[in-house]
Amino acid sequence: MTMHPHARLPDSLNDCLALDHNDPLRALSEQFILPEGIIYLDGNSLGALPQATAARVNDAVTRQWGQGLIRSWNEAGWFELSQRVGDRIARLIGAGEGEVLAVDGTSINLYKVLCAALDLASARGAQSLTVLSEGGNFPTDLYIAEGVCRERGASLRSVESSGLNAALAAGVDVVMLTHVNFRTGAMHDMAALTRCAQAAGALVIWDLAHSAGAVPVDLHGANADFAVGCGYKYLNGGPGAPGFVWVHPRHADRALQPLSGWWGHAAPFAFTPGYRPAPGILRYQCGSQPILSLIALDEGLNSVLAAESLGGITALRAKSLALTELFIRRVEPLLTAHGFGLATPREHTARGSQVSLTRSEGAYEIIQALIARGVIGDFRAGDGAAHPDILRFGFTPLYVGFADVWRAADHLQAVMASGEWRAPQFALRHAVT
Amino acid sequence: MTMHPHARLPDSLNDCLALDHNDPLRALSEQFILPEGIIYLDGNSLGALPQATAARVNDAVTRQWGQGLIRSWNEAGWFELSQRVGDRIARLIGAGEGEVLAVDGTSINLYKVLCAALDLASARGAQSLTVLSEGGNFPTDLYIAEGVCRERGASLRSVESSGLNAALAAGVDVVMLTHVNFRTGAMHDMAALTRCAQAAGALVIWDLAHSAGAVPVDLHGANADFAVGCGYKYLNGGPGAPGFVWVHPRHADRALQPLSGWWGHAAPFAFTPGYRPAPGILRYQCGSQPILSLIALDEGLNSVLAAESLGGITALRAKSLALTELFIRRVEPLLTAHGFGLATPREHTARGSQVSLTRSEGAYEIIQALIARGVIGDFRAGDGAAHPDILRFGFTPLYVGFADVWRAADHLQAVMASGEWRAPQFALRHAVT
Numbered sequence: 001m002t003m004h005p006h007a008r009l010p011d012s013l014n015d016c017l018a019l020d021h022n023d024p025l026r027a028l029s030e031q032f033i034l035p036e037g038i039i040y041l042d043g044n045s046l047g048a049l050p051q052a053t054a055a056r057v058n059d060a061v062t063r064q065w066g067q068g069l070i071r072s073w074n075e076a077g078w079f080e081l082s083q084r085v086g087d088r089i090a091r092l093i094g095a096g097e098g099e100v101l102a103v104d105g106t107s108i109n110l111y112k113v114l115c116a117a118l119d120l121a122s123a124r125g126a127q128s129l130t131v132l133s134e135g136g137n138f139p140t141d142l143y144i145a146e147g148v149c150r151e152r153g154a155s156l157r158s159v160e161s162s163g164l165n166a167a168l169a170a171g172v173d174v175v176m177l178t179h180v181n182f183r184t185g186a187m188h189d190m191a192a193l194t195r196c197a198q199a200a201g202a203l204v205i206w207d208l209a210h211s212a213g214a215v216p217v218d219l220h221g222a223n224a225d226f227a228v229g230c231g232y233k234y235l236n237g238g239p240g241a242p243g244f245v246w247v248h249p250r251h252a253d254r255a256l257q258p259l260s261g262w263w264g265h266a267a268p269f270a271f272t273p274g275y276r277p278a279p280g281i282l283r284y285q286c287g288s289q290p291i292l293s294l295i296a297l298d299e300g301l302n303s304v305l306a307a308e309s310l311g312g313i314t315a316l317r318a319k320s321l322a323l324t325e326l327f328i329r330r331v332e333p334l335l336t337a338h339g340f341g342l343a344t345p346r347e348h349t350a351r352g353s354q355v356s357l358t359r360s361e362g363a364y365e366i367i368q369a370l371i372a373r374g375v376i377g378d379f380r381a382g383d384g385a386a387h388p389d390i391l392r393f394g395f396t397p398l399y400v401g402f403a404d405v406w407r408a409a410d411h412l413q414a415v416m417a418s419g420e421w422r423a424p425q426f427a428l429r430h431a432v433t
Numbered sequence: 434m435t436m437h438p439h440a441r442l443p444d445s446l447n448d449c450l451a452l453d454h455n456d457p458l459r460a461l462s463e464q465f466i467l468p469e470g471i472i473y474l475d476g477n478s479l480g481a482l483p484q485a486t487a488a489r490v491n492d493a494v495t496r497q498w499g500q501g502l503i504r505s506w507n508e509a510g511w512f513e514l515s516q517r518v519g520d521r522i523a524r525l526i527g528a529g530e531g532e533v534l535a536v537d538g539t540s541i542n543l544y545k546v547l548c549a550a551l552d553l554a555s556a557r558g559a560q561s562l563t564v565l566s567e568g569g570n571f572p573t574d575l576y577i578a579e580g581v582c583r584e585r586g587a588s589l590r591s592v593e594s595s596g597l598n599a600a601l602a603a604g605v606d607v608v609m610l611t612h613v614n615f616r617t618g619a620m621h622d623m624a625a626l627t628r629c630a631q632a633a634g635a636l637v638i639w640d641l642a643h644s645a646g647a648v649p650v651d652l653h654g655a656n657a658d659f660a661v662g663c664g665y666k667y668l669n670g671g672p673g674a675p676g677f678v679w680v681h682p683r684h685a686d687r688a689l690q691p692l693s694g695w696w697g698h699a700a701p702f703a704f705t706p707g708y709r710p711a712p713g714i715l716r717y718q719c720g721s722q723p724i725l726s727l728i729a730l731d732e733g734l735n736s737v738l739a740a741e742s743l744g745g746i747t748a749l750r751a752k753s754l755a756l757t758e759l760f761i762r763r764v765e766p767l768l769t770a771h772g773f774g775l776a777t778p779r780e781h782t783a784r785g786s787q788v789s790l791t792r793s794e795g796a797y798e799i800i801q802a803l804i805a806r807g808v809i810g811d812f813r814a815g816d817g818a819a820h821p822d823i824l825r826f827g828f829t830p831l832y833v834g835f836a837d838v839w840r841a842a843d844h845l846q847a848v849m850a851s852g853e854w855r856a857p858q859f860a861l862r863h864a865v866t
Contacts, residue, residue: 035500042503049499054491057725061490065671066482067468070475070809078672105720107694108541115584135706140695140720143708147693151548151584158706183704232721238498239511239724260580261540262573271616271814273568273591275576287538287573288665291672292490293723376503381704 009326016326016402025310025319029399031303032236039404039411041377044182044210044354044394047236050303053296060295078291085294086244086281088301089235092313093208093227094218095246101281102297103289106209106230106243107140112257112284113226113245114148114176117203119255121173124201129154132172132202134161136387138182141207145176160386161186164193168200175202179217180210180352183380183390184343185324187215187352191222198223203251209233212244213304214320214353214396216313225251234353234396235304237297245284252280261286303398319397320353323405327355327393330409338416343390354394358382363389368426369415375408442759449759449835458743458752458830464736465669465832472837472844474810477615477643477787477827480669483736486729493728511724518727519677519714521734522668525746526641526660527651528679534714535730536722539642539663539676540573545690545717546659546678547581547609550636552688554606562587565605565635567594569820571615574640578609593819594619597626601633608635612650613643613785616813616823617776618757620648620785624655631656636684642666645677646737647753647786647829649746658684667786667829668737670730678717685713694719736831752830753786756838760788760826763842771849776823787827791815796822801859802848808841 010016020026032048034040040048064076073079086100093100103109114131121129131145135158142158149156159167161181168175175197180187190206197204205226211217213234219227225248231241256277262268263285266276277283307316324344334340341358345351359366367379382388393408415421443449453459465481467473473481497509506512519533526533536542547564554562564578568591575591582589592600594614601608608630613620623639630637638659644650646667652660658681664674689710695701696718699709710716740749757777767773774791778784792799800812815821826841848854 033495033499035502038502040502046498046503046506048502049494054494054499057494058487058491061482061487061671061729062466065479066466066487069468069471069473069481070479070811071804072672073479104537104541105694105722107696107720108537108692111692138695139698139701139704139706142706143693143695143698146708147689147691150689151691238494239505240721240727242723243720256580256583258580258584259541259544260576261538262571262576263540265572265576268572269814270816271572271820272816273572273575275579287540287676288673289538290674290723290726292729293726294673296494296725371504378503381702383703383705387704 009322009329010402010406013403013406016406020401020403023401025307025315025397028303028307028310029401031306032399034399037374039375039408041375041393041395041400041408043396043399044233044392045378046232046239047234047300047396048399050236050299052302053238053299056299057292057296060292081291081294081298082285082289085298085301088298088305089212089244092212092217092304093229093246094220096220096249099249099281100244100246101284102231102242102244102294103285104242106207106228107144108259109228109243109245109284110141110144110207111148112259113205113228113247114145114174116247116251116255116257117174117205117226118148118152118154120203120251126173129173130171131156131174131176132167133158133176134164134178135159136161136181136183137178138207138209141176141178165196168197168202172200172202174205176205176207178207178209180215182210183387184356185352185354186345187350189349190217190224194222194224210352216317219246224248231297231300235297236300238293238300241293241297241300242289245281247281247284249280257284259286263287307398316397320395321348321351323395323397323400323402324351324353324355326402326405327395327409330406331357331412334413334416353396354392356390356392358388358390360388362421363391364428365426366415366421367391369421369423370411372426373411373415375411442755442762443835443839446836446839449839453834453836456834458740458748461736461740461743462832462834464739467832470807472808472841474808474826474828474833474841476829476832477666477825478811479665479672480667480733480829481832483669483732485735486671486732489732490725490729493725514724514727514731515718515722518731518734521731521738522645522677525645525650525737526662526679527653529653529682532682532714533677533679534717535664535675535677535727536718537675539640539661540577541692542661542676542678542717543574543577543638543640544581545692546638546661546680547578547607549680549684549688549690550607550638550659551581551585551587553636553684559606562606563604564589564607564609565600566591566609567597567611568592569594569614569616570611571640571642574609574611598629601630601635605633605635607638609638609640611640611642613648615643616820617789618785618787619778620783622782623650623657627655627657643785649750652679657681664730664733668730669733671726671733674726674730674733675722678714680714680717682713690717692719696720740831749830753828754781754784756828756830756833756835757784757786757788759835759838760828760842763839764790764845767846767849786829787825789823789825791821791823793821795854796824797861798859799848799854800824802854802856803844805859806844806848808844
């Protein structure tokens with residue numbers, strides 16, 4: 001972070017306010033509407049609403065749909081929307097034009113690329129195929145891999161992060177990893193792990209759900225094989241926005257994906273009876289996409305791509321690291337005083353854009369007490385000692401400022417000092433988000 | 434149609450206008466915004482925009498997302514939205530509460546139920562499984578079945594409609610049919626075919642894309658096994674709105690579907706590593722849904738369910754048959770004079786809510802010439818003698834009136850009499866919708 005305006009960490013609220021005021025990225029935060037009195041540290045789960053989205057979606061509803069009706073498939077460009085939005089996502093993840101589609105959801109896209117990857121591995125002559133993943137991966141990734149493996153008679157193996165290299169040495173066919181861990185915010189070295197996995201003869205799938213728009217990603221630079229990701233986190237596409245899928249051009253024409261609907265046909269409107277896959281990434285389409293949600297995603301991308309003239313993802317990353325660093329520094333005294341652990345790596349190269357704290361009890365209640373104070377983070381349930389419960393705080397550099405970080409830490413300190421989190425209204429009562 | 438106000442067919446434009454004026458369903462058409470000067474006969478492809486949708490979607494964007502942010506998953510009911518919307522679709526298709534989900538797209542839902550049906554057939558001890566469909570089925574249904582059969586080592590057999598009974602006798606495991614044919618508007622006898630297929634030992638999947646909201650459907654009455662359908666046609670959910678999936682309760686807990694994402698997990702937010710399917714239809718969920726598009730679908734359903742107090746689907750069906758009957762009667766003289774064929778059955782019990790004409794040449798150009806006159810129907814390419822090119826006219830009784838039908842027929846007559854469809858600007862130039 002040397003030489004960057006965010007390199008110096010502020011040491012008072014006033015200092016934070018001054019830093020925010022002079023932030024060269026301040027214009028980016030003005031793109032968003034956030035509720036009064038809310039410090040929003042959950043953009044890693046659902047990105048904030050860009051100002052421009054309401055009018056854009058309203059135009060899609062009233063003019064494109066209402067007036068254009070069926071003609072808008074051509075005239076409003078709905079047909080190519082997945083490709084156009086995909087091309088814009090490509091700029092954030094080091095992919096080329098015509099290589100990415102904004103389509104379906106992350107889980108479904110993962111299913112497609114897992115099947116394609118297993119087909120490619122089969123074609124190489126591999127038998128009794130094995131998919132390797134991480135035990136701490138986002139559950140849906142593991143569930144989907146379980147489904148695919150059951151369909152294909154393949155084996156799914158998951159190990160802790162520290163065991164990946166040893167597991168690779170034992171021989172695997174497909175490696176499926178999430179770049180930034182949803183729970184801890186730990187970030188893998190994509191290039192090194194890809195190299196290592198490929199050297200062991202495996203194909204590599206990256207889930208960029210917590211990476212795209214948040215940290216620099218270079219799929220071609222890392223020579224990855226497949227990638228999928230999410231549209232509603234750092235891309236600000238709105239609730240349940242379509243995800244995305246990327247396939248390296250060296251593979252795109254060489255495998256089928258089994259969700260072989262008409263949109264992935266070489267000539268979808270020829271209405272011929274036999275399936276003939278479209279060239280390249282287009283065969284990863286299946287059916288019609290939810291256009292209103294896809295248009296909101298396109299507008300969400302505007303809010304991220306607006307950074308391009310201000311230093312782009314490099315500038316966002318520098319600010320993000322400064323924000324997470326400041327938060328870690330400010331909550332440091334709480335760690336020992338109040339029994340928190342820091343789940344997020346201190347090393348910058350191994351950290352995404354969030355900070356996660358662990359606590360053996362009360363994680364849910366503490367988050368609820370913070371929300372009652374207007375600081376929105378979230379709780380993620382653990383599943384034992386290897387993956388404890390966490391309090392998760394996401395720092396989207398587009399709209400989170402240094403004063404937000406300062407105040408959020410103050411609130412956490414107050415919640416713990418007062419013991420207010422023990423109030424009965426914060427106790428676990430229903431399914432949590 | 435005896436005794437219904439729509440039973441008498443009008444015999445002049447004035448008569449049509451009077452009938453529209455006195456239409457007991459007129460209040461339903463006032464729910465929609467349609468462009469000035471347009472006669473919209475393509476609601477079978479993309480339903481028209483309900484007046485209420487723009488405000489509803491805008492509220493979802495600005496208040497639910499913008500102000501509620503991540504909290505809206507609970508507070509705005511986004512979590513259960515697929516179920517709530519599904520329960521409302523259930524009322525239109527003879528399904529029970531808790532049996533339908535509004536989720537993903539038709540093609541993806543078809544993939545899920547085909548896999549589940551093949552699993553059930555396997556569990557019955559069937560070997561070398563066969564899926565039977567129709568050659569004239571909507572291509573995506575056949576493409577998806579092709580993909581599933583390739584995955585499973587099953588065989589896909591497709592025969593013409595007239596050959597279904599003979600093919601059943603030869604032994605099949607799963608029958609996948611579309612209730613109302615996209616091309617001809619021909620409607621199957623769901624109860625009779627289901628009975629026949631089940632007597633032959635097969636499970637039956639119905640695609641209701643052109644049925645839900647357009648014709649009476651009674652899945653339980655027909656004792657069907659599985660069904661899928663589309664949200665953006667007669668349900669007026671907007672471009673690419675999510676589709677729906679129904680599984681008979683006797684099967685819902687007995688099979689898995691392979692798109693086993695976290696939303697289909699018994700405890701999606703427990704974040705446990707192993708997949709454990711949710712009970713019943715909930716396991717047919719995969720990932721987060723496009724909430725903005727799903728809310729537009731919910732509002733589209735309001736426009737259909739508003740008919741419940743005015744005679745419901747029975748009243749809509751009577752009007753629909755009167756509209757299609759009037760159109761057939763009025764274009765009858767063109768059939769011989771201008772070389773059209775009628776692809777749609779004349780028999781009411783075998784007709785959906787559309788009328789399709791065939792012509793050996795010029796079908797595309799004639800549709801373009803009609804669109805230039807403000808009459809929006811569509812063209813669907815054929816694939817040979819069994820399925821010729823068609824001109825397709827959909828009659829959504831919610832917003833199409835008798836005067837629309839009368840005038841549309843007049844325009845078709847004028848387009849043919851003048852030969853204006855031969856003008857160069859109407860010639861086939863690009864991918865058609």
